[in-house]
Amino acid sequence: LDFSEHSPDSQVSTRPSNSFVIMDSLLGFVGGDFAILAADANAARSILVFKQDEDKIVPLSKKMAMAASGAQGDRVQFSEYIQKNIVLNELRAGFPMSCVATANFVRHEIASNLRRKPYNVNCLLGGFEAAKGGCLYYVDYFGTMHKMNFACHGHCAAFCLSLFDRHWKPNMTLDEGKELMKKCFTELKVRYLLNMPKFVVKVVDANGVHEIDLAAE
Amino acid sequence: MARRYDSSTTTFSPEGRLHQVEYAIEAINNAGTCVGILAKDGIVLASERQLTSGLLAPAKTSEKTYKLSQHSTCCVAGLTADANILIDQARLRAGRYEYQYQEPIPMEQLVEHVCNYKQAYTQYGGLRPFGVSFLFAGYDQHYGFQLYQTDPSGNYSGWKATVIGSNNQAGKSLLKTEYDPESTGELPSVEVALRLAVKVLNKTMDGTAASSEKMELFVMSREDTEEKLCVHRILTNDEAQKVIDEVEAEGAGAGDS
Numbered sequence: 001l002d003f004s005e006h007s008p009d010s011q012v013s014t015r016p017s018n019s020f021v022i023m024d025s026l027l028g029f030v031g032g033d034f035a036i037l038a039a040d041a042n043a044a045r046s047i048l049v050f051k052q053d054e055d056k057i058v059p060l061s062k063k064m065a066m067a068a069s070g071a072q073g074d075r076v077q078f079s080e081y082i083q084k085n086i087v088l089n090e091l092r093a094g095f096p097m098s099c100v101a102t103a104n105f106v107r108h109e110i111a112s113n114l115r116r117k118p119y120n121v122n123c124l125l126g127g128f129e130a131a132k133g134g135c136l137y138y139v140d141y142f143g144t145m146h147k148m149n150f151a152c153h154g155h156c157a158a159f160c161l162s163l164f165d166r167h168w169k170p171n172m173t174l175d176e177g178k179e180l181m182k183k184c185f186t187e188l189k190v191r192y193l194l195n196m197p198k199f200v201v202k203v204v205d206a207n208g209v210h211e212i213d214l215a216a217e
Numbered sequence: 218m219a220r221r222y223d224s225s226t227t228t229f230s231p232e233g234r235l236h237q238v239e240y241a242i243e244a245i246n247n248a249g250t251c252v253g254i255l256a257k258d259g260i261v262l263a264s265e266r267q268l269t270s271g272l273l274a275p276a277k278t279s280e281k282t283y284k285l286s287q288h289s290t291c292c293v294a295g296l297t298a299d300a301n302i303l304i305d306q307a308r309l310r311a312g313r314y315e316y317q318y319q320e321p322i323p324m325e326q327l328v329e330h331v332c333n334y335k336q337a338y339t340q341y342g343g344l345r346p347f348g349v350s351f352l353f354a355g356y357d358q359h360y361g362f363q364l365y366q367t368d369p370s371g372n373y374s375g376w377k378a379t380v381i382g383s384n385n386q387a388g389k390s391l392l393k394t395e396y397d398p399e400s401t402g403e404l405p406s407v408e409v410a411l412r413l414a415v416k417v418l419n420k421t422m423d424g425t426a427a428s429s430e431k432m433e434l435f436v437m438s439r440e441d442t443e444e445k446l447c448v449h450r451i452l453t454n455d456e457a458q459k460v461i462d463e464v465e466a467e468g469a470g471a472g473d474s
Contacts, residue, residue, distance in 0.1 A: 098358075
């Protein structure tokens, strides 16, 4: 994002434009009694891969997790900031924030910082509440937010959205969800240029946020 | 001796008291009474309208009951001018919370915010405390209908039924015997709560004949539609008179036996 050309009078700090494309892949969808999020585990810059076991999915509370993508500095800073604030809210209120409130809080933070010091972060928020079932919120770095059944961020969207279109259905079981996720990973392995050997996958259900290992199955 | 420690809010007396705060609480005992009663399908706030002069223009808005947000209302006992500042604070807080979270503010958080604001005036700046007590009534998805009382010290507590303003002790002692007399633990219906509220006002306003001009009866409930929005309603004079008459009939009947 380079604001200096468009509004020379603006007070926005002009950071060096990020000429490196965001290469993180995030996927997520909603099931009958869960929400599932997957993020690639590569931490890379240009042609160099720093590590291949980076966890980009942060649990915000017992009800919700957030998968974030973007330059590592922004991504980690934003994820931790949101997580700590959600926990603080829970301590103050005495009960956890609802999924709607959590998602809107995230959106509000991105949107209100947009014309000051923007967070160059995209995210998917997956949650589960007993009364409302699973939910998924797509938030991008402009502060766009949509509640969706399935969503992706990054290049993987070009491959996986069509798979979701074809195979996602309402009220899937966790096993069906895992199968669908594995289909996506296979597709990426075959057709996507970048090598993403590992994905971190987390499920949010009535018992909270847990990581699952699809490779082992 | 205590007089030396009276004038500043920020000074404790040797007995460990904040005299200014206590005097502020006293000031409210001259104000019009407010009764709050929690019912199972809503909340009743009943207030005494103190008419100081016949020359006053008929009120277009209430002097006692104020809506704070879609899901919360309060009624006031004490200095109206002080109350206006706090009501504004409450409305702003409720609005900002909803702007940020797209969800109505949980009641206790709203009450705590107003109370923290009041507390600041008992500790910093050498300013006098707010001479206002509130009854906050509201609904949230976590704890349903709730009734809170606040005072100038910044303390608050949740109640099933309570009274603030003049003669509140008499009102509270009546509530002790009449609210849930068989200790079933069940909340009354709004209709029963309305009648009880009028009974309490009759007692605290004793001497004055009960009439719908002197009593403001407010009910908060929820719509029966899918959205389940809160309904805030001040009873019309006719509706209020009906409740007053029912209470009188009950009282007359009980007197005979």
